[in-house]
Amino acid sequence: MAVAPLSVTAPEVVTIKRALLSVSDKTGIIDFAKALADKGVELVSTGGTRKAIADAGIAVKDISEITDFPEIMDGRVKTLHPRVHGGLLGARSVESHANAMAEHNIPEIDLVVVNLYPFEETVKAGKDYATTVENVDIGGPAMIRASAKNHAFLTTLVDPSDYAQVLELIGKHGGVPYEQRKRFAAKAFSRTAAYDAAISGWFAQELEIEAPTYRAFGGELSEVMRYGENPHQKAGFYKNASTRPGVATAVQVQGKQLSYNNINDTDAAYELVSEFDPEKSAAVAIIKHANPCGVATGASLKEAYGKALQCDPVSAFGGIVALNRTLDEEAATEIIKIFTEVIIAPAATDEAKALIASKKNLRLLLAGDLADPREEGVMVKSVAGGLLVQSRDNGVVDDLDLKVVTKRQPTEQEMADLKFAFKVGKHVKSNAIVYVKDGATVGVGAGQMSRVDSARIAARKAEDAAEAAGLSEPLTKGCVVASDAFFPFADGLLAAAAAGATAVIQPGGSMRDDEVIKAADEAGLAMVMTGMRHFRH
Template sequence: MAVPAKKIPAPDLVSVRRALLSVSDKTGLIEFAQALAGAGVELVSTGGTAKAIAAAGIAVRDVSELTGFPEIMDGRVKTLHPSVHGALLGVRDDPEHAQAMREHNIAPIDLLVVNLYPFEEVRRSGADYASIVENIDIGGPAMVRASAKNHAYVAVVTDPEDYAAVLNALEMNTGSLSLEFRQKLAAKAFARTAAYDAAISGWFAEALDIEQPAWRAFGGRLESVMRYGENPHQTAGFYVTGEERPGVATARQLQGKLLSYNNINDTDAAFELVGEFDPAQGAAVAIIKHANPCGVAEAADLRQAYLKALACDPVSAFGGIVAVNRLLDAEAAEEIVKTFTEVIIAPEASEEAQAIIAAKKNLRLLVTGGLPDPRKSGLLVKSVAGGLLVQGRDNAVVGDLELKVVTKRAPSAQEMADLKFAFRVAKHVKSNAIVYAKDLATVGVGAGQMSRVDSARIAARKAQDAAEAAGLAEPLTKGSVVASDAFFPFADGLLSAVEAGATAVIQPGGSMRDEDVIAAADEHGIAMVFTGVRHFRH
């Protein structure tokens, strides 16, 4: 049953006479406390926050003076008291509330300044279970939610970045804060506690191996407001979750204009793809357009890898995203900037490479400090009308799979190397996906078609176009291998690959007509390998 409201109108301006400060992150604390005290605000505080304020020579009352009760249980219980929560929740214009506050000697608190125990940071640090639990804040969120609910009379600040705005508002309103300002602070406060609880519940599900908890919560911090979303009429924002997976969300942008919604989406796809390739085994480059690879290659160095990747589809590469799996050097940078490119993302970049890219002022350069681990688990979330689809990350890696040769002819060593390469790439191509590869480079990519045979034909046609652009007599699909992200439901898709000149195939297998497909491969002398794992990517 809903709780009835008394319909007491909220005042526009509320004077700030008393503030309670209890912060874990003490960034800007002393300057803020000094400014509040200088404005005649009485300061009340707890534990380490009170000590820091007092050490700066600022007058401050310990919260135990309000409660008449000391902090106990290692500080677990200090603000969970009616003298605190009554001061935050009391509706000052409600006669019953006002009478209760007088009877129990509860003086109102007009401003609450709280940031929470660093649960997210401790979780990411790899701390043990007990340490993580100890960093679950209880009193802080309780006070934040109380103040945010009673924003008609109380302002709540949860982010040090808002200190300046609060001081400016107090100055503009001669020591008071407006209702609109208090409402915005309350909205941010509830969002902060929601994200905090989401992180805690997500950690519990992970720690206890609860794959599908009864309730799912996700939270993030606004990193940037985008000019628009996928299209100019759509609004968008970029939120970071705090996951320590190297990528676009954790990268440092060394130069270039702000990333757009589509830039971020495509850059993430590019870097996840090159993460499949161990830099100790070779240099890898992926060129992405509309979240699909238009060229991927491995070579002895990044320059060679880039040129091989570019040769796959130089037309689509225009305005694309380039990802590399090792330090970006000057030689590679010189080649990349010859083609109009939106973003380059790399684990690191040499000073020489940075200088070369700096000549292209709009070209974004991101460095991440590492590569995403393709084997690491995680969650992927997609919204649908009225709900969320949540699944584990596709962390199947072809190098870990038990490959089964199902045809009379086994692939050669070079074919097998190319087959594994092609299957790595196919994992990151929108389904239905067909990838032709030769000498550790894509030579044709067919993505996102309703029919697998159409994907095979499109990939072959792109290879033909690239050959013509390069002045070659025949497409590089001649003598290539082909990867399919899922099984061939009929032999026609395989036969299209054979027609394009492929000599070996890698696919998951599992179709009712596998025997027909195998027979067609044997008839044409094609080697075929089953992986037992598919890579649908919708």
């Protein structure tokens, strides 16, 4: 049953006479406390916050002077008291509330400044279970929610960046106007929601609960985007507690603001290139609209980039380039020869940075490390009326039990290329077909409703690339091919064979596997089945 509303008269401006300050992040709190005190505001505080303010020579009351009760249980219980929450929740224009406050000697509180125990930072730091649980704040969220609910009479601050605005409002209006109190309240509830989402998400991960009864996701605004996928769509970029290296953790060295599409494509590029061990070979992925248009390995980044670019030089224009090693001057020289939107790498040499600086709009992102393709995680997609939540696709072909199902065994080079192709296929929109030769993609077919169409499109793109490179025949001649899911009929397989593929890797599992295997044998192909599908929508 819904609670009946109170008949509350909210003052247009609330003068700040008493403020309660209890913060974990003490950024700016001393200057803010001094400014409030200079305006005649009585300060009440707790624990370490009170000590910091007092040590700065600013008059401040301990919360126990209001509660007439000491902090107990190592500070776990200090603000959970009727004289605190009565001062936060009392609707002062309601006679019964005002009488109760007077009867029980509950002081009015006009400003609440609270930020929370660093739970997200504790998770990022990889602390043990007990330490992480101890950093779950209880009193802080309770005070935030109470004062934010009662925003008709209180101002709630959860972000040090808002301190200056409150002082400005006090100077201009003598207090905080109602409309602004509402906005601060909305921000406060968003903060506690994101905080609780982080806690519940951590518990689900720790306890390996695959499908919690209730699921929440939260993040902190990193930046407001110019627009979303299209100019008429609004968008923002939010970061969460994840430490997975990539676009969200990277430092942007230079270049204009990333767009919504830039971030989406850069994430796709870095996840793909992270599949390749930098100790074994240099790897480069060129991405356009979240699909690879060229991926290659080589002895150097320059070599890998050249091979990746050759796959589809037309689509690479205006693309995203991801590298699995420190970007060097040699590779940077090649990359900036065509228009590129973003470069992302674990690091970059000073020489490479200086070279890229000549392209002032080119974004350079340094992620510090590669993402672990085997790492567990959660992926979320919104649908009308709900969310689809699934674990990250952390299957790696090197870990799979590969089965050769044809009469012909693949050669050593074919097997290396097959594994390469399957790694790339994992990151291509379904239906996906990937042709590979000598550690480089030579044709990519993505996002088609029919697998045979993907095979044909990839072959056609290989023909176009060969023509652009002045080659007598497409590089698909003598290549291998990967399919992200099984071939439902032999036609897709035969289309790949017609393009020049000599070996195939696919998950298997079709009702017509025997028919497909027979077709492969008749065409003299070697075929490997992985038992794992990599659909990507």
